[in-house]
Amino acid sequence: VAEGRRRTLVDVKRGVTSYDVAVRAGVSQSAVSRCFKPGASVAPATRARIMAAAEALGYAPNAIAQGLITRRSNLVGVLISNLTNLNYPEVLSELTRRFSERDVRVLLFTLQTESDVPQALTQLWRYRVDGVVAAARLEPAAIAQFGARGVPLVLYNRDGEGAAVSSVCCDSRAGERLLVDRLAQAGRRCFGVITGPADSHVSQERVHGATERLRELGLSFEVADGAFDYASGGVGVRRLMMATDNRLDALICANDVMAIGAVDAARHSLGLRVPEDLSVVGFDGVGPARWASYNLTTVRQPVHRMTESAVAMLLERIERPELTPERRLFAGELITGGSARINDD
Amino acid sequence: VAEGRRRTLVDVKRGVTSYDVAVRAGVSQSAVSRCFKPGASVAPATRARIMAAAEALGYAPNAIAQGLITRRSNLVGVLISNLTNLNYPEVLSELTRRFSERDVRVLLFTLQTESDVPQALTQLWRYRVDGVVAAARLEPAAIAQFGARGVPLVLYNRDGEGAAVSSVCCDSRAGERLLVDRLAQAGRRCFGVITGPADSHVSQERVHGATERLRELGLSFEVADGAFDYASGGVGVRRLMMATDNRLDALICANDVMAIGAVDAARHSLGLRVPEDLSVVGFDGVGPARWASYNLTTVRQPVHRMTESAVAMLLERIERPELTPERRLFAGELITGGSARINDD
Numbered sequence: 008v009a010e011g012r013r014r015t016l017v018d019v020k021r022g023v024t025s026y027d028v029a030v031r032a033g034v035s036q037s038a039v040s041r042c043f044k045p046g047a048s049v050a051p052a053t054r055a056r057i058m059a060a061a062e063a064l065g066y067a068p069n070a071i072a073q074g075l076i077t078r079r080s081n082l083v084g085v086l087i088s089n090l091t092n093l094n095y096p097e098v099l100s101e102l103t104r105r106f107s108e109r110d111v112r113v114l115l116f117t118l119q120t121e122s123d124v125p126q127a128l129t130q131l132w133r134y135r136v137d138g139v140v141a142a143a144r145l146e147p148a149a150i151a152q153f154g155a156r157g158v159p160l161v162l163y164n165r166d167g168e169g170a171a172v173s174s175v176c177c178d179s180r181a182g183e184r185l186l187v188d189r190l191a192q193a194g195r196r197c198f199g200v201i202t203g204p205a206d207s208h209v210s211q212e213r214v215h216g217a218t219e220r221l222r223e224l225g226l227s228f229e230v231a232d233g234a235f236d237y238a239s240g241g242v243g244v245r246r247l248m249m250a251t252d253n254r255l256d257a258l259i260c261a262n263d264v265m266a267i268g269a270v271d272a273a274r275h276s277l278g279l280r281v282p283e284d285l286s287v288v289g290f291d292g293v294g295p296a297r298w299a300s301y302n303l304t305t306v307r308q309p310v311h312r313m314t315e316s317a318v319a320m321l322l323e324r325i326e327r328p329e330l331t332p333e334r335r336l337f338a339g340e341l342i343t344g345g346s347a348r349i350n351d352d
Numbered sequence: 353v354a355e356g357r358r359r360t361l362v363d364v365k366r367g368v369t370s371y372d373v374a375v376r377a378g379v380s381q382s383a384v385s386r387c388f389k390p391g392a393s394v395a396p397a398t399r400a401r402i403m404a405a406a407e408a409l410g411y412a413p414n415a416i417a418q419g420l421i422t423r424r425s426n427l428v429g430v431l432i433s434n435l436t437n438l439n440y441p442e443v444l445s446e447l448t449r450r451f452s453e454r455d456v457r458v459l460l461f462t463l464q465t466e467s468d469v470p471q472a473l474t475q476l477w478r479y480r481v482d483g484v485v486a487a488a489r490l491e492p493a494a495i496a497q498f499g500a501r502g503v504p505l506v507l508y509n510r511d512g513e514g515a516a517v518s519s520v521c522c523d524s525r526a527g528e529r530l531l532v533d534r535l536a537q538a539g540r541r542c543f544g545v546i547t548g549p550a551d552s553h554v555s556q557e558r559v560h561g562a563t564e565r566l567r568e569l570g571l572s573f574e575v576a577d578g579a580f581d582y583a584s585g586g587v588g589v590r591r592l593m594m595a596t597d598n599r600l601d602a603l604i605c606a607n608d609v610m611a612i613g614a615v616d617a618a619r620h621s622l623g624l625r626v627p628e629d630l631s632v633v634g635f636d637g638v639g640p641a642r643w644a645s646y647n648l649t650t651v652r653q654p655v656h657r658m659t660e661s662a663v664a665m666l667l668e669r670i671e672r673p674e675l676t677p678e679r680r681l682f683a684g685e686l687i688t689g690g691s692a693r694i695n696d697d
Binding site: 082085089093095096099100103104107112113114115116117119130134237267268271272274275276294295297298299300301 | 427430434438440441444445448449452457458459460461462464475479582612613616617619620621639640642643644645646
């Protein structure tokens with residue numbers, strides 16, 4: 008009885024079936040099925056007749072029922088934290104567009120903080136996603152769930168912290184080391200660093216890269232806590248000026264938006280000249296970093312190449328689950344703006 | 353044979369069934385089903401036993417198979433154009449969070465332009481979404497498809513242009529009329545307007561509101577085409593200065609990002625003082641509008657209340673398809689910043 012009911016619902020739910028389309032187009036039912044299967048071969052004239060009949064009847068193949076048969080949902084999950092961060096909307100937009108071009112849909116999970124992951128995973132398993140791109144922190148236990156369920160996972164801008172998992176990252180450490188080197192070469196001697204939120208892996212990598220290089224060069228520095236937002240850039244620069252008895256001459260912010268907040272506070276509240284009195288650098292290369300009022304010196308993430316790689320790596324692993332994990336690390340691009348005078352060659 | 357194969361796949365796909373959970377927890381299979389059905393009543397102690405058993409076995413109910421039985425997918429489609437517009441990431445983040453709190457998942461469709469809708473709709477029908485929120489332009493024929501398929505639709509920041517469809521909007525016309533009034537009261541006499549993209553309904557409403565009020569007041573104005581981005585604000589202000597023989601003293605931009613571009617170009621390229629020589633106003637109330645370098649005078653959309661309403665209206669109509677369409681129009685909030693000196697009471 009249950010099977011009978013289910014079958015009825017699958018077939019008659021919206022009224023029109025592939026059989027109706029086949030009759031109207033004067034083709035076999037299997038030709039209609041092939042026509043809606045990506046990559047299957049159908050003669051152009053036949054395809055045109057089928058599409059016209061499908062359009063006229065309002066027929067659309069049921070992707071969910073198809074998924075039950077093919078074991079594919081053609082859904083991928085995207086976990087992303089804090090969309091109001093200026094970098095992530097571009098990442099999400101690129102990922103969605105690229106998946107869509109491959110006929111794959113995005114089931115979106117936005118997290119308020121990177122610590123909200125377990126709840127999102129419970130939902131992911133319910134929807135039988137074919138794979139997941141996660142721009143959020145996954146604990147080793149969470150990564151292990153993907154392995155146990157055979158669901159491919161690609162981490163975006165973080166690696167597995169030891170776990171064997173595929174990832175696409177911008178090289179945060181190398182980027183920050185480069186910024187420190189150039190500021191030091193330009194004669195800056197008293198450094199400040201503003202961090203992102205404590206649970207952000209990206210922040211930890213960037214701060215680690217900068218402070219590691221500062222220590223190697225024997226340069227003095229102070230660290231202030233930030234939150235990746237505009238306000239915390241302003242608060243941070245004030246704290247660091249106090250902590251250094253106003254000797255601060257180079258400020259490294261763990262992202263562009265905090266650098267923008269720091270530039271505004273330095274100029275409009277502290278009466279400092281940027282870059283003459285204080286050099287300020289960010290990280291990301293978001294759109295507003297290029298606005299004339301800021302013109303930030305920063306490291307730009309190659310978002311196009313990174314999202315392209317994430318999508319390709321995930322779809323490859325959905326097709327061929329036996330592939331081993333792969334890590335791709337992209338160098339960021341140094342952008343020399345007006346917020347820090349450095350030698351860029 | 354086909355039914356038999358389908359049944360096998362549904363039940364054994366990931367190995368663990370509700371029966372296994374029921375046996376381990378020592379309860380009936382229907383208790384397990386109730387436990388995973390939102391709103392169904394299960395004694396707390398029973399629920400705890402079931403959840404522990406489910407966790408131990410790695411059981412997750414199959415939302416897609418459930419959807420075939422309940423006729424619900426618990427998926428809603430969100431159509432949104434141009435995520436890199438600074439207003440939409442906040443809208444998307446709020447919508448996703450609110451749906452998620454109601455145990456509903458978001459299938460995301462991002463459009464490069466508002467004209468990409470038909471393709472997205474073809475996909476939407478394949479996934480049997482329960483309903484759709486569209487922050488993108490739908491032609492009457494597209495809106496009619498929702499009616500014919502019985503899929504509830506709520507338009508975000510645009511109405512059906514005559515079609516009977518639910519919508520949540522910020523009152524663009526009233527907001528623009530208010531800005532014109534305040535600029536005129538402050539003695540501004542030579543106006544310019546920078547539009548958004550030609551296919552943007554929001555742009556059309558805003559430009560219509562502003563120019564309608566300018567005509568009523570008998571004030572002269574010029575219009576320049578923009579694209580809702582930073583660069584077109586700068587291009588627009590230069591064109592309008594030329595078109596008015598440098599007499600332009602009030603500039604109305606159809607969104608904040610163009611106003612920011614115009615402020616930067618006015619100050620850094622044209623050598624004008626803002627607001628002394630030129631008052632600039634935007635629309636949206638995005639985060640960067642409050643950055644100290646801009647401090648825009650603008651109209652803020654009540655995004656929290658608008659997204660809350662859109663989610664509530666859609667879920668109501670999924671529950672009760674017989675409800676008639678409803679339009680909610682929210683007044684924007686005038687924010688008096690430093691980019692235009694106006695009297696704000």
